[in-house]
Amino acid sequence: MQKLRWANMNKTESLAIVLLSTVEFLAAPAWAEVRIWTDSSGAYKVDAELVDEDSGTVRLKKSDGRIISLPWERLSAADQAYIRSQRGGADATAEPADPLVPSPTPVTIELLSGAKISGRISAKDGQSVMVEADVGGRTYTRKYPLDRILAVVIGGQRTVLNESSGGASPLASASSGKPAVAPAPSTKRVPGPGGSAKSGAATGAARSRAEIENLIEEMGRTPPDWWDATPLDYPQTLDLAWPEKPAGDWNAQKNVSQYLWDVIQPNENKWHAGIRFVHFLLEQHQGDREKSQRAMFQLGRLYYLLLQDHARAAFWWRKAGVEQGPNRPESVFLADCYWKLGSKPMALDYLNRMSRSAIPITAIKQLADMGETRSAVQVAEAAARGGYADLAYLYAGDAYRIEGQFDQAIGYYDKVLKIEPRGKEGEVNRIKRAQTRARTNIGAIRVFDKLDLTKFPEGTYRGTAPAYAGELRVEVTVQSGRLQDVKVVQHEEKQYYAAMTETPRKIIQKQGLQGVDATTGATITSEAIINATAQALGSGLK
Helix, strand or coil, X not given: CCCCXXXXXXXXXXXXXXXXXXXXXXXXXXXXXXXXXXXXXXXXXXXXXXXXXXXXXXXXXCCCCEEEEEEHHHECHHHHHHHHHHHCCHHHHCCCCCCCCCEEEEEEEEECCCCEEEEEEEEECCCEEEXXXXXXXXXXXXXXXXXXXEEEEECCEEEECCCCCCXXXXXXXXXXXXXXXXXXXXXXXXXXXXXXXXXXXXXXXXXXXXXXXXXXXXXXXXXXXCCCCCCCCCCCCCCCCCCCCCCCCCCCCCCHHHHHHHXXXXXXXXXXXXXXXXXXXHHHCCCCHHHHHHHHHHHHHHHHHCCCCHHHHHHHHXXXXXXXXXXXXXXXXXXXXXXXXXXXXXXXXXXXHHCCCCCCCXXXXXXXXXXXXXXXXXXXXXXXXXXCHHHHXXXXXXXXXXXXXXXXXXXXXXXXHCCCCCCCHHHHHHHHHHHHHHHHHHHHHHHHHHCCHHHCCCEEEEEEEECCCCEEEEEEEEEXXXXXXXXXXECCCCCCCCHHHHHHHHHHHHCCCCCCCCCCCCHHHHHHHHHHHHHHHHHCXX
């Protein structure tokens, strides 16, 4: 009897090829041929011949005469193309074969960053592809997100999957030393399992500038769904006059800004109440231009950092004049809102306008998150020349790390380690912190190089990493060759915003550490979760 040839199968895994019918024995049509059929994940294969296809169900006949039935969408793109070719007519060429089907055939993958990787495609899911490459006598397996791949070359035939950002690489201005960021058209994305194209935005929906503007206005002028269930609640001891620089000692029960920092931001169960309170402050100071702008600015921060409500954050930041004001970290956060809402061109256009003056160093991370690695590194090099080499090189390493270019990432992290900590106390402490982060990041990369979850022992593993306020500890559960859970079990962070939930979610979604960007606004905390996860998984390799 011919048996299914399962790759990396575990008894508790759900089979990608689902047998829908009882066993049948039928004669094959004259034109049928025995071939290897592969499921959409690339992990499962069977030798069989095509019997027929009807109403979204494909029937295959194995060599022992048994008939198996499976849904059309569970077939690989190559198998779907084969069936179309058997139908004949115009439909046979309706969709080209997927060049990223797992195969031992050598391929060259061109990334949007300009890097090229040669190897063999070992697996693929709806978001990424796994590539095996032999380097220095060792076989490495690395994951590359589909939306970071420009083209695939197989046997001399080049297939473009996503459009490049186009144009020349952004160059530093001769007068300011600041690099310009080239606006780019929306990139095409590989269709997801449902057939709809995925954009680079977190929502998965590409939108036009007009759609983004309408969404920001509509959401900004509409109360959130939690509004009615959240009563106005604040200490009656607060000074609602809200002086910008309150007199006396730090007092979170008296001074509004200190209350928001000390009480609201570190406590997730108070986030909604805190935002409602700032709306109340805005009403109280309608006739005071400075305090109204301060309230609107705070609303932008809280909606963005705490709730990741990008439409409302953009609405209030723009009301506060962030687009027209001097560049600061929130300016980059506003660009991130445009990106997360679905418009990379809008985000890049705004960053390009910012670069005509002094672009914040946080733009390095933003560009890297959007797949603009070359631009990110150029901004980093300019920032390093401007006196912040430790952070600039650290962020350049992060950009390459997100891209999966680990050798280049380690190269920049090494540059951080070679900087001599000197200057004022604050500057020395900043450099030392950057060096600790760089050293930990290198260790995480080396763990990832060895990581193959399909061969990883099941269990719960623990790891730690330095965060902003102290050690952060995670528990990582591996089951059936997959990351099932990543949980922060101990930390001393105060201003962690959405990092505690968002970063573990991304790690599980990516099934690894590559392509996981740190949560904006809580980069150190988020990075600590990533590195602690790497350490936890590294303990399972020993």
